Amino acid sequence: MSFSFDSFVxxxxxxxxxxxxxxxxxxxxxxxxTNPDQIVxxxxxxxxxxxxLFEDQSVSIWWCRFQPHVVMPPHEHLLEVHIGAYAGAEKNIVFTQTGGRLAHDFTRVVRAGEMLSLDRDCIHAVTADGDVRSLALHVYMGPLMQLTRGLFDWDTGDKIDFTMENFNQMKRPASALAAY
Ligand SMILES: [Fe+2]
Incomplete structure (x- = not known):
């Protein structure tokens, strides 16, 4: 059966x-x-x-493309999220916040055909692993865009308002990721 985003939603x-x-x-x-090429x-x-692709009170449905040279800053979702990669490999760098500071918890590379689920209190930074872009389905178990969420300063762990301006300003080059 062929894939369409409408039927996926x-x-x-x-x-x-x-x-x-x-x-x-x-x-x-x-x-x-299991049929990643159809989604691509x-x-x-x-x-x-x-x-x-869709959002209501129960679910928010996205697809996300990440590039290998840029890392999205640490952020929270305040919702459980289910990530299913369908091209390349999505690198998830997961943190905990303890005493106001970010601590690296684990890093998980999700390759095409693999899944990762993150808890509602999870903080992650994300990029593409390897040399090519990653593509993944991201499903959040609630109304993501209606929530007041935070970004977290890479160095101090301070929580900052999640605005697109802050988000873009806090992106880092992949070369800064050696520690993770
Ligand atoms: Fe995220």
Whole structure:
């Protein structure tokens, strides 16, 4: 069966509605990324890197493209998120915040066909691993864009308002990532 983002949104909305939503959403993403080339074919080759497909109170559905030379700054979602990679490899650098400081918890590279689920209190920075862009489906278990969220200063761990201006200003080159 061919993939379309419209049918993906419909299937995820159905999965997110009712009991066992997390398990059902995960299973739906997992099913889709077993045929990653079909999702790549449905993804615009250029334009926006992070595209919201749908959002309501129960679920927010995105696809995200990351580039290997730039790292998105540490940020929180305040929601559980299920990530399913379908091209390249998405590198997730996960932190905890203890006593106001960021501590590196773990790094996980999610390759095409693999999944990663993060808890609602998770803080991560994200980039593409390797030499090529990554593509992944990101499903957040609630209304992501309605939440007041934070970014975290790379060095001090200070929490900063999540605005696009701050987000863009805090991106780092991949060369700064040697420690992670
Ligand atoms: Fe994120």
């Amino acid at each position: 419909a299937d995820i909305r159905a999965a997110a509605d009712g009991p066992d939503a997390n398990a059902k959403v995960r299973a739906e993403i997992e099913r889709c990324i 074919a449905a993804t615009p080759a250029d334009g926006e890197d992070e595209v919201m």
